[in-house]
Amino acid sequence: xxxxxxxxxxxxxxxxxxxxxxxxxxxxxxxxxxxxxxxxxxxxxxxxxxxxxxxxxxxxxxxxxxxxxxxxxxxxxxxxxxxxxxxxxxxxxxxxxxxxxxxxxxxxxxxxxxxxxxxxxxxxxxxxxxxxxxxxxxxxxxxxxxxxxxxxxxxxxxxxxxxxxxxxxxxxxxxxxxxxxxxxxxxxxxxxxxxxxxxxxxxxxxxxxxxxxxxxxx
Numbered sequence: 001x002x003x004x005x006x007x008x009x010x011x012x013x014x015x016x017x018x019x020x021x022x023x024x025x026x027x028x029x030x031x032x033x034x035x036x037x038x039x040x041x042x043x044x045x046x047x048x049x050x051x052x053x054x055x056x057x058x059x060x061x062x063x064x065x066x067x068x069x070x071x072x073x074x075x076x077x078x079x080x081x082x083x084x085x086x087x088x089x090x091x092x093x094x095x096x097x098x099x100x101x102x103x104x105x106x107x108x109x110x111x112x113x114x115x116x117x118x119x120x121x122x123x124x125x126x127x128x129x130x131x132x133x134x135x136x137x138x139x140x141x142x143x144x145x146x147x148x149x150x151x152x153x154x155x156x157x158x159x160x161x162x163x164x165x166x167x168x169x170x171x172x173x174x175x176x177x178x179x180x181x182x183x184x185x186x187x188x189x190x191x192x193x194x195x196x197x198x199x200x201x202x203x204x205x206x207x208x209x210x211x212x213x214x215x216x217x218x
Contacts, residue, residue, distance in 0.1 A: 086205060090204065121175070128190070
């Protein structure tokens with residue numbers, strides 16, 4: 001049974017990850033962006049994040065439908081924009097476009113896309129598991145989609161422990177790095193499919209970028 005937590009989790013770790021994802025795009029080469037308005041994504045993310053903070057100030061503990069929808073839109077923007085850059089990068093490598101002949105640009109681009117992808121999936125895990133952060137804090141969420149080690153060893157954590165954004169970010173990072181499940185188990189179909197998608201994207205981008213870079217350096 002889910003224990004009721006005393007307070008909701010702090011928003012700043014999630015907010016920091018969102019702005020890192022937006023800021024990273026500024027350093028992508030123009031060939032991987034849809035336009036030259038580099039700060040535009042950061043502005044959009046700032047507006048959406050500001051609305052979330054106004055609607056749920058302080059810790060995350062307000063279970064409102066519009067807040068969930070707005071959070072999904074925020075994460076969706078990051079996901080769609082990065083997916084576009086990923087597809088563009090893969091196409092450019094396959095077609096050996098001129099900018100992919102520079103190993104430094106190629107590695108930086110691949111690193112930015114990989115890191116943004118990792119953040120995006122971490123945000124999705126965090127937002128979808130057990131009905132979201134507010135539901136987890138209030139103890140009113142659905143059954144878990146992920147089983148964390150702390151859930152099997154409750155004596156090692158505080159009473160009312162529940163996973164926060166950092167836990168989901170670590171899950172996403174481990175999935176992207178290992179291309180497989182780590183210490184956290186996915187027990188719902190949607191969670192397994194999302195992890196499979198993250199692993200597949202990481203493998204494809206990683207292999208293509210590294211292979212192309214090695215070929216250039218030779």
